[in-house]
Amino acid sequence: MLRLALLLNRHLPRLAGLAMIPLVRGLFWLARALGPERASACGGALTRRVGPWLPAHRTAIANLRSAFPERDEAAIQALAREAWDNLGRTGAEYAHLHTLFDIDETDPANQRITADGIEHFANLRDDGKPGLIFAAHLANWELPAICAAKYGLDATAIFRPPNDAATARLVQEIRRETMGGLAASGQGSVFSMQGVVERGGHLGQLIDQHFTRGVVVEFFGKPVLANPLLAKLARHYECPVHGVRVIRRPGVRFHLELTPPLDLPRDAGGAIDVQGATQAMTRVVEGWVRENPGQWLWMHRRWRPNMLPKPKVAKG
Structure with a gap:
């Protein structure tokens, strides 16, 4: 049993990575089927909503406050949402790099x-x-x-x-x-x-x-x-x-x-x-x-x- 646990502990990350391959490819082909405009818009909308709940959002806000101390909090939050939107759009546009x-x-x-x-x-x-x-x-x-x-x-x-x-x-x-x-x-x-x-x-x-x-x-x-x-x-x-x-x-x-x-x-x-x-x-x-x-x-x-x-x- 111990040997099995050690074996799983060693290989689970790789197995999880292999399991992600169909999901990632499925999302890729969905983005390609949507076309560049709709895929980009969907990617941006998704990250604009999900991004502020992620730990990386705190990093983004701290960076923006440091870079633009003269801007108020509403402007900082708006820039962060724009950055999330751009990131989501860029990710979705991978499916269309061959035609962009x-x-x-x-x-x-x-x-x-x-x-x-x-x-x-x-x-x-x-x-x-x-x-x-x-x-x-x-x-x-x-x-x-x-x-x-x-x-x-x-x-x-x-x-x-x-x-x-x-x-x-x-x-x-x-x-x-x-x-x-x-x-x-x-x-x-x-x-x-x-x-x-x-x-x-x-x-x-x-x-x-x-x-x-x-x-x-x-x-x-x-x-x-x-x-x-x-x-x-x-x-x-x-x-x-x-x-x-x-x-x-x-x-x-x-x-x-x-x-x-x-x-x-x-x-x-x-x-x-x-x-x-x-x-x-x-x-x-x-x-x-x-x-x-x-x-x-x-x-x-x-x-x-x-x-x-x-x-x-x-x-x-």
Whole structure:
């Protein structure tokens, strides 16, 4: 009996994950059957109602109060509901990622997605050099990687797999269907990412979440830990760094903006300064979030003061 209990304890999480696969796929096919507009609306309505009852809502409210101390409680709660709505819509839109970027250039009124800075995509594609692109969890943050693939840009997107095995499997299938190269973040992944850049490829990364081994930068006036990978690669390979963001419009429509290459700060020796470059990218992201705060992922614990490195005390 004890052996059976130990065996169940070891394998129950995996069995539960396997049991979730039919449910997750069923929800996916239901969203696809509903069509993009109804699926997105249903996803948003669901999370708008359920989200405020979840523990992550407290994180979102605390983050919003910290970022916007000048706003009253009603405004903070409204922004949190918008963020939940955006999250639900983004989840439901996974079922339609393969069609969201269909562009009818002869009829702009029927375009789901418009874009500024497409000339920068073309330059990245045709200049024969490696390039780096940073993004944030804004609106439907999967779209930049699809845009790159649509325009023939050899790009590899760095992603963090979902914790749930069933969801992770389905999400990866969808991403491989619609995007270019993919690289899962984790131990040993840095070497594969370096390989992409060394081969003259392009690397895209979401940079707006907490990174335990990161460098300290300022975000909304408070210190946070940010991933310095893109800054380190830019320093080592002297390649351009662009930012890309997505703005959600009514009716499952989106606008993408790709910035010109950033003029990153350099140290006394002329090399790109890693901390300064990471701060420059973070400052761009903050500007994006301030413009559309209801479309950012406020449920993430971005500010963790207890995890910041302690200042060194001079001896003697």
